[in-house]
Amino acid sequence: MTHQSTPPFNHRHLLGIEGLSVSDITALLDLAEEAVAVSRQVEKKRATLRGRTQINLFFESSTRTQSSFELAGKRLGADVMNMSVATSSVKKGETLIDTAITLNAMRPDIIIVRHSQAGAVHLLARKVDCAVVNAGDGAHEHPTQALLDALTIRRNKGKIEGLVVAICGDILHSRVARSNILLLSALGARVRVIGPSTLLPVGIDRMGVEVFRNMREGLRDADIVMTLRLQRERMNGGFVPSMREYFHFYGLDEAKLAFAKPDALVMHPGPMNRGVEIGSTVADGAQSLIREQVEMGVAVRMAVLEALARHLPNV
Amino acid sequence: MSEAPHSIPQSSAPLALVNARLIDPASGFDGRGGVLIEQGVIRRFGSEVTPDTLRAEVQIVDCQGDIVAPGLIDMHAFVGEPGAEYRETIATATAAAAAGGVTSILALPDTNPPVDDPAVVDFLLRRARDTGLVRILPCAALTKGLRGEDISEIGLLLQAGAVAFSEGSQSIRSASILRRAMLYARDFDALVIHFAQDHDLAAEGVMNEGERASRLGLTGIPHEAETIILERDIQLVALTGARYHAPLISTAASLDIIRRAKDRGLPVTCGTSINHLTLNENDIGDYRTFLKLRPPLRREDERLALVDGVASGLIDVIVSDHDPQDVEVKRLPFAEAAPGAIGLETMLPAALRLAVSGAVPLTRLLQALSSRPAEILGLAQGRIAVGAPADLIRFDPEEPFVVDPAKLRSRCKNTPFDAARMEGRVKLTLVAGRVVFEN
Numbered sequence: 001m002t003h004q005s006t007p008p009f010n011h012r013h014l015l016g017i018e019g020l021s022v023s024d025i026t027a028l029l030d031l032a033e034e035a036v037a038v039s040r041q042v043e044k045k046r047a048t049l050r051g052r053t054q055i056n057l058f059f060e061s062s063t064r065t066q067s068s069f070e071l072a073g074k075r076l077g078a079d080v081m082n083m084s085v086a087t088s089s090v091k092k093g094e095t096l097i098d099t100a101i102t103l104n105a106m107r108p109d110i111i112i113v114r115h116s117q118a119g120a121v122h123l124l125a126r127k128v129d130c131a132v133v134n135a136g137d138g139a140h141e142h143p144t145q146a147l148l149d150a151l152t153i154r155r156n157k158g159k160i161e162g163l164v165v166a167i168c169g170d171i172l173h174s175r176v177a178r179s180n181i182l183l184l185s186a187l188g189a190r191v192r193v194i195g196p197s198t199l200l201p202v203g204i205d206r207m208g209v210e211v212f213r214n215m216r217e218g219l220r221d222a223d224i225v226m227t228l229r230l231q232r233e234r235m236n237g238g239f240v241p242s243m244r245e246y247f248h249f250y251g252l253d254e255a256k257l258a259f260a261k262p263d264a265l266v267m268h269p270g271p272m273n274r275g276v277e278i279g280s281t282v283a284d285g286a287q288s289l290i291r292e293q294v295e296m297g298v299a300v301r302m303a304v305l306e307a308l309a310r311h312l313p314n315v
Numbered sequence: 316m317s318e319a320p321h322s323i324p325q326s327s328a329p330l331a332l333v334n335a336r337l338i339d340p341a342s343g344f345d346g347r348g349g350v351l352i353e354q355g356v357i358r359r360f361g362s363e364v365t366p367d368t369l370r371a372e373v374q375i376v377d378c379q380g381d382i383v384a385p386g387l388i389d390m391h392a393f394v395g396e397p398g399a400e401y402r403e404t405i406a407t408a409t410a411a412a413a414a415g416g417v418t419s420i421l422a423l424p425d426t427n428p429p430v431d432d433p434a435v436v437d438f439l440l441r442r443a444r445d446t447g448l449v450r451i452l453p454c455a456a457l458t459k460g461l462r463g464e465d466i467s468e469i470g471l472l473l474q475a476g477a478v479a480f481s482e483g484s485q486s487i488r489s490a491s492i493l494r495r496a497m498l499y500a501r502d503f504d505a506l507v508i509h510f511a512q513d514h515d516l517a518a519e520g521v522m523n524e525g526e527r528a529s530r531l532g533l534t535g536i537p538h539e540a541e542t543i544i545l546e547r548d549i550q551l552v553a554l555t556g557a558r559y560h561a562p563l564i565s566t567a568a569s570l571d572i573i574r575r576a577k578d579r580g581l582p583v584t585c586g587t588s589i590n591h592l593t594l595n596e597n598d599i600g601d602y603r604t605f606l607k608l609r610p611p612l613r614r615e616d617e618r619l620a621l622v623d624g625v626a627s628g629l630i631d632v633i634v635s636d637h638d639p640q641d642v643e644v645k646r647l648p649f650a651e652a653a654p655g656a657i658g659l660e661t662m663l664p665a666a667l668r669l670a671v672s673g674a675v676p677l678t679r680l681l682q683a684l685s686s687r688p689a690e691i692l693g694l695a696q697g698r699i700a701v702g703a704p705a706d707l708i709r710f711d712p713e714e715p716f717v718v719d720p721a722k723l724r725s726r727c728k729n730t731p732f733d734a735a736r737m738e739g740r741v742k743l744t745l746v747a748g749r750v751v752f753e754n
Contacts, residue, residue, distance in 0.1 A: 197498040197555075198466075213502040237458070237465020239495065245468040 009307040013125050013132040016141035017182040025150070025183060031303035032151050032296070039075065039298055048306050049078035052109040056082045057099075058135070059115040064270055064294065065135050065144075069112045072301035076309075078110070096120060100127040109312050110305060113137075118175075131308040139173050145269055146179035148300040150187065152293050153224055156265055161188030166218050166260070167209075168194045169228035169250060169277045172201050172239070176269045177228060181207055194218035195250060198239045199230075215250060219259040226267040227252045227277045235276065243276050253279035257287065265289050329353045330748060331369050332709060335378035337361070340385065340678050341686035341698035350383060352705040355747035360699055378709050381742060384681050385697045386418025386449070386706035388688035390508075390586055391562050391634035392659060394420060394451065395726070396442055397435065398427025403639040403726045405439075408659065409448040411724040413752035415660035416708040416741040417635070418449045419696060421688075424456040425483030431456035431467045433475035440476050448751040449744075450706070452478045452692065457496050457507060463487040466496045469505050478692050481508035481562070484609055486544050488514055490551065497557035506691065508560045509548055511569070512610060516540035521650045523596045523611045531602065533650060536611050538566040545569050549576045552583055560691060561585040563636060565610040567620035574629055584691050585629075587621050588636035589662045590731055592669060594618070598731070604645045604652035605729045608636070625683055626675045631691065633683045635662040639727035657725045664737035667712050671738065677712070709743035716740050 009027045017025075038044060054073040058066050066082065073080040083103075094102075096115075100123075103111065110131045113121045118138030125132040136142040154160055165184050171177045171193045184191050185208050193204060194212040205211045212218030219225060230246065240246045247253075252266065266278075266288045274280050283290060333349035337360060349364030350357055351373065366375055389412070395403030412420055422439060424430035430439065436453045443451035455477035459465045469480060480500060486509065487493040493509070500507050517540040522528050524535025545561055549572060552559045564570065564587045576583040590608055595615045599606045606612060624630035638655030645652050658665075666684060669675040689697025696706040718735045720728040744752035 197502050198495050237467075239466075240499070241459070241466045241468040241470075245471050249470050 008310070010311070012308070012311055014143055014304050014308065015122055015125060015132065015134045017143045017146050017179045017186070018141065020186075022186055025147070025186065028147055028300070028303050028307060029151050029154060031306060032147070032299045035299035035302035036296070038302070039295070044075050045077060046075060047077045049073065049076040049109075049309055052078045052309065052312070053107070054078040054080045054110045054112065054305070055103060055108045056080065056112045057103065057114075058083070059085045059113070059120070060136070061085070062114055062135070064297070065114065068294070068297040069133075069135060069301050071298050072305055073110075075298070076302055076305055078305070096124060097127055100124045104128040104130070110308060131312060133304060133308070136175050138175065139178070140175050141179045142175040143179050144297070144301055144304055145176045146183040147304070148293060148296040149180055149226070149267060149269070150183055151296045151300055152267065152289050153265075155296075156289060156292075157223060160184060163189045163223040164192065164221055165189045165224040165226065166192045166194055166222040167226045167228065168215065168218070168252060170199045170230045170234065170239075171195050171204060171228070172199045173231065173234070174228050180226065181209055185209070192218050192222070196240055215256045216259050219256060222260040222264050224265055224267060225252060225257065225260050228269065229271065230273060230277050232273075247276055247279075251275070251277055251279060252282050254281055257282055267293060270294070329370070329373040330376065330745075331364060331373050332376045332378050332383050332707065333364060333366055335381060335383035335709065337699060338382055338384045338678060338681055339699035340682035341689075341700065343678060344699065345678060350699065350705070350707065352745070352748040355705055355749070357699060357701055357703050357705050359701065376709075376743065381709050381711045383707055383709050385685040385699060386708050386744060386746065387416050387663060387684045388419040388421075388692070388694065388697050389417045389635045389637070389659065389662065390421045390560075390632055390688045390692070391588070392420045392422065392637035393425070393639065394422045395639065396426065397438060401726070402641055404446070405442050405451060406446040407724060407726045408637070409443070409451070411637075411657070411659040413448045413744045413746075414724055414741060414754075416663045416710060416744055417659050418706040418708070418744060418746045419452055419694065420449060420659070421452045421454045421479065421692070423483050424454050424481060425461055425485075429456045429461045429483075430454070430477070431459050431461070433468065433471045436472055436475040436477050449746050450696075454479045454481050454508065456480065457482050457500070457509070458487065458492065461485060463489060463492060466499050469500055469503055473503055473505060479506040479508050479560070482510060484510055486510055486512050486514060490547055493548070494551050494555060497551055497555040497559070501555055501557040504558065506558045506560055508562050510563060511541050511544040511548060511561055512536075513540040513544050516543065521607060521611070522599060523613045525596070525614065527596045527599070527614075531599070538568050538613075541566055541610060542568045542572060545572050549581065549583060552576070552581050553579070556582070558582045559584070562634065563588055563591075563610055564621065564624075564630060565591050565613050566617050570620060570624045570629055577629070584631040586632035586634050587625070587630050588634050589658055589665045590636060590656055591618065592621055592625065592633065593665050594731060602649040604647065604649055605656055605731050605733065607649060607652050607654045608656060609654040622669060622674045625669070626679060628679065631683065632688045633662070633666055633680075635659050637725070639725050640729045641727050645729050656729055656731045657723065657727055658730070660723050660725065661718060661730060661732050661737070663710065663741060664716075664739040665732060667739035668737070670712070705745055705748040707745045708741055710739055710741045712739045714738060714740045
């Protein structure tokens, strides 16, 4: 995996899509394409990160993102350590900055961080000497999710520019939505968000998206329909009245999907609430890319780790 | 403008009301003529509808110069079902309504169980169809269980036939929850009806705060209990864009708030009760509990301001605030008695007092009682127009009578107009062309 042709990704950290140029994004996607090929071989191991230490620091529990980063690091030859909040000194009252300083003293090369607070990963990045990857900070950004979504779309539609992408559901609490809006808009997609007003952030219309409160209108002519997870604690009256009302008006079932283009493709960042934001026939149907997204997740994370590794000091 | 869920069996025999003074408050029409009704809707109306222009099979009612106007639409009434059948039933409430010229009732959600589930809306509509004389329009709960915590299923409730959403006689304490409820309602273009009374300021209060309460030794409710909530609500309307209706305004200060909101172009409307337009705190006299109301009756100058508000149109609608309470909860010391008064049957003649005194023009009065509520609720009735549902009343505004509580049709007799002399008796009430009351 050596690449003289694509422009270099010249960043020390990957904290968000914000701040990336179109060529940065394209470079990562191109790199990820090669990682897909690697991951499909019997021999999946590369030596790109040999000797490097990667720490997965997850303050918020995660199965798929954490294992995806772990696998990506291992395929590139890194030594990967998982630190989950349950066993860490955070439980004993250590501050985020003290945790960062402590970890930094162990001389890791890359830290992957997920935290429930927006901006926490940026704060941590300022206190360490290694590369930091944001694996999700509060409702702010989840850049590798947006990259894997873009890769999945590009592989299936051949392009991103000009596509109509509808992001549906809980936009308010979603870091996936924010990163996708930034990335897909940058690559020339027409991004729409659809949801009840209670789940739309104030001022979202100023982020370059079209806003809809109705699935029938919002899904018209959509090429890509992306549904977002609705957290259980938000289902029972706080933000939406009930699961049954939410599914009735916003759940992606076959009837609502029919409003989109006939060849529209369905995506979901997972984990899914079947019967809440998405119906099983759609989730498991021919138009669903949901399983492919998971595969692309490993590839994109390999690409990100490789790109960051180029800027790691070699002494 | 959907009418289907609230439709009542229509009369198929053609009927004509002739020789009437037709008043259509929606258009401002006021002139002599007749109305021809076929299959429940108004087919023709005006001066050309006379007996000699009608086919032989048309049944003709000679109105002898009486007024024919749209049936009244009452945006605030308690009908007892489900759960308080000892106080009122749909049968008794609609009988009182028909006798009072009220042809559509917005039924409040603070029942037991509350109207917070589509199945309860469905129940109400079926009960109304089977036992009611006039139209029942279900007003559903804005929050689940009227607890002011979680948004109710506004979308599914609308599909079931709810026409508006309210917290009944309570105000939501959390501005954050009301904001979200309004936001959510706005997506469905649902009307939010929110009673404005600060829970803590009203606290133990039982009547208007002031000299009168102090002399009677009763705890008062200040105007600010109403205006603080109203002011907050209007700011939330500006924030969310929800359609908002303040159902029971009782003070002049509230009118200023409403005026400013309307001047800003906010989707705000308001109503007041017939009691607050025709009575004041002095009528409480010697602790008459039938005059214990929520909000409380205010001073005479406040009443006059409300009357002016109706005349100018600043107050959109007049409601009965029909609230049947049995003697067990009224025959108590004033502070312990339940608030509320019945009003469906006496609303029209009580309102006509304002026209007789010249305070409010008759057409404007009828607007506040029929066409304006219809506009706010998005109803096809409430007007005399070709194709509109034939919900009509005939009344003689000058016919005198004395209110006899024993003869009132409501299950409870807690009228504040006991033995009052009134003018303007309803002689005929039609709902969808069907005679539901005749006197």
